[in-house]
Amino acid sequence: MGFGMxxxxxxxxxxxxxxxxxGDVVRTGQFGISNSPSAFLSKFTYGPSVEGLFLQSNLGVVTKLSLWLTPQPQAYMACTFSVQEYDGLAVMVDAFGEMKRNGTIQSCVWFTSLIETLCIMGRREDFWKGPGPIPDWRLEELRKETGFGHWYAxxxxxxPKRIVQAQFDEIKAVMAEKAPEGTITGVLFADDGGVDAASVPSPHGDMFVGVPSLWSLPLINWPIPKDRAGKAAHGDYAPVIPSSGKMVLEWMKVSKPICEANGVELMADFFMHERHIVLMNMFTWDQTDPEQKEKMQRLYYGLYEEAKKRGYGMYRGHVNHMDLIAEMNDFNNHAYNRLVEKIKDAVDPNGILAPGKQGIWxxxxxxLRDTQKPTV
Structure with a gap:
């Protein structure tokens, strides 16, 4: 998962x-034909496609991988849309989801929150001197003081330049109808010879043009007071949710009190695909504080229980949680897990390669499998 086309x-x-x-070596797709000129151009093969067996798995070691790149476009436009109201997220999700599905927007749409923006700008104590997470009334003051919206896309x-401009004009018209209170921006970069990614300044470029960036790294220091030593850490709960404004907003409202009960704000962002979103409930803490570590455990399992009720699987997970996440594949007595483990036993009968990774034993x-929620 990433950015761009x-x-x-x-x-x-x-x-x-x-x-x-x-020790056997296998090549997939047309790469399996020694002299194929389509080796890196097509993933299709005669017979089952097996690439997925080696993604998020422990069935083999990938030694070569062909990855399609995006040619330099004639034009690139960096776009944003924001709303001031918290509940405005639902309309945003539905409107952008429709434009993703009809092809108006072909790249990933990244949604971020006001809290996450503040986390990158400074530390909690820069915005709130009281105990615990920032209360709603103070967050509303900060929204007005900074001019930031509650949600950004x-x-x-x-x-080609003309097509990019036409796409933006269409998006602008759609959002003027669906969310007239929102604010849209578009900054165009164009070059007939292709836009040089390195020439696009931050914040318009960076990962949106394939240039790695650490601009969000400061957010891990959010809970660490400046007047004492600490060791920042971060984690996340990353459910996969349908691209439905109602369901995404409901998840925000369900997860917010769980976060606050454990001493942190709802720090959420998500990545919109055509029909689903991958959400990141981020949380940061001081590793040197045993109480904070215990609260982060409670936070994680609280989110897990709510996600499990709704059938929201996970995009990724820490090694400590892999069995718990895999256990959610419960159809027909965990038939998916049993199938993958049959394959594991066939290709790795001695169990030498990363046993237990992704819950595959x-x-x-x-x-050694453990799907019980720890007591914290």
Whole structure:
């Protein structure tokens, strides 16, 4: 998952070379034909496609990978849309979701929150001197003081200049109808020879044009007071949710009190695909504080219970939580997990490669699986 036109990275894999646990080497797709001129141009093959077996798994070691890149476009436009009201998120999600599905917007749309913006600008104590997370009334004051919206959407438009401009005009018209109180911006960069990604200044470029950035790293220091030592850490709960304004807003309202009960604000952002979003409930804490560490455990499992009720699976997870996440695949007595573990036993009968990763256990270590929520 990433930004730009080819943001769904796993969809842009043209072929893999993989070493299996027994030492055998296999190539997938047209790459499996030694002299194929389509080796890196097509992922399709005669027979089952198996690339997915080696993504988020422990079935082999990928030694080569072909990844499709995005050609330099003639034009690139850095776009934003924001709303001032908290509940305005629902309309944003539905409007942008429709434009993702009808092809008006072809890149990933990244949604961020007011809290996350403040976290990058400074530390909690810069905005709130009281105990605990920032209360709603103070957050509303900060929104008015800074002029930031409660929710921001950021995305890029890429291609010929006239098409990019036409896309932006369409988006502008749609949002003027669906969310007239919102604010839209678009900054255009164009060059007939192709836009040089390095020439696009921050914040318009960076990861949206394929340039790595650490601009968000300061957010991990959010809870650390400046007058004492501490060791910042961060984690997240990352559910996959349908691209529905009602469901996304409901999740925000469900997860917010869980966060606040454990001493942190709802620091959320998410990435919009055509039909679903991948949400990040971020949380940061001081590793040297045992009480904060315990609260982060409670926070994580509180979010897990709410997600499980709604059938929201996970995009990623810490090694401590892999069994818990995999256990959510409960259809037909966890048939998916049983199938993958049959494959694991076939290609790795000795269970030598990362046993337990992604909740996939080889037979000889299967007794170590733990799907019980720890007591904290």
């Amino acid at each position: 080819n943001y769904a990275h796993h969809q842009c894999i043209g072929g893999l070379e993989v070493m299996l646990p027994d 950021r995305w890029g438009l890429y291609g 080889p037979n000889r270590f299967r007794h």
